[in-house]
Amino acid sequence: MSHAATTDGFRQIHRHDGIFQESVHDAYKARGKLQEPTVCSQCGAVFHAGRWQWIKAPSNAHPSTCPACRRIHDHFPAGFLSLKGDFFKTHRDEIMHLIYHHEHHERAEHPLKRIMTVDEEDDVTVVSTTDIHLARGMGEAVHRAYQGELQYHYSPEQNLLRVSWSH
DSSP states (O other), X not given: OOOOXXXXXXXXXXXXXXXXXXXXXXXXXXSSOOOSSEEETTTOOEEETTEEEOSOOOTTOEEEOOHHHHHHHHTOOSEEEEEESHHHHHTHHHHHHHXXXXXXXXXXXXXXXXXXXXXXXXXXXXXXXXXHHHHHHHHHHHHHHHOOEEEEEEETTTTEEEEXXXX
């Protein structure tokens, strides 16, 4: 199966392509090993045992800013989920409830997976995320629940995923 690159650096992929294993360096990941424990001064997440967690910060925790809070501050999403179509318009509230529920469940276990913004653009609702896997997971949750058409476009150079769902 071949994938044609588009002029904007994105290419359409299929969810089983394995592309979601981030092979490029993400500028928002730590450049070196963080001191443990480290606490995010923005959200309170704690870097402990090699990962960010929602635990009580020890008194000796080093202050820093987690990658998700840096992305939010910089307005630099890793993923986008676009939702559109007549079915979406008539079921918007319940679909958005599903999306927020999915994000809440993911964020409880993975502090770096967060919704950044929800924007209305013409007839499209665009959800931006701090993590490509969250955008993919939300799109798949909507597709499982409501069917429709689900597409992925990934830019390896930018480590950016655009997920589009329509119905």
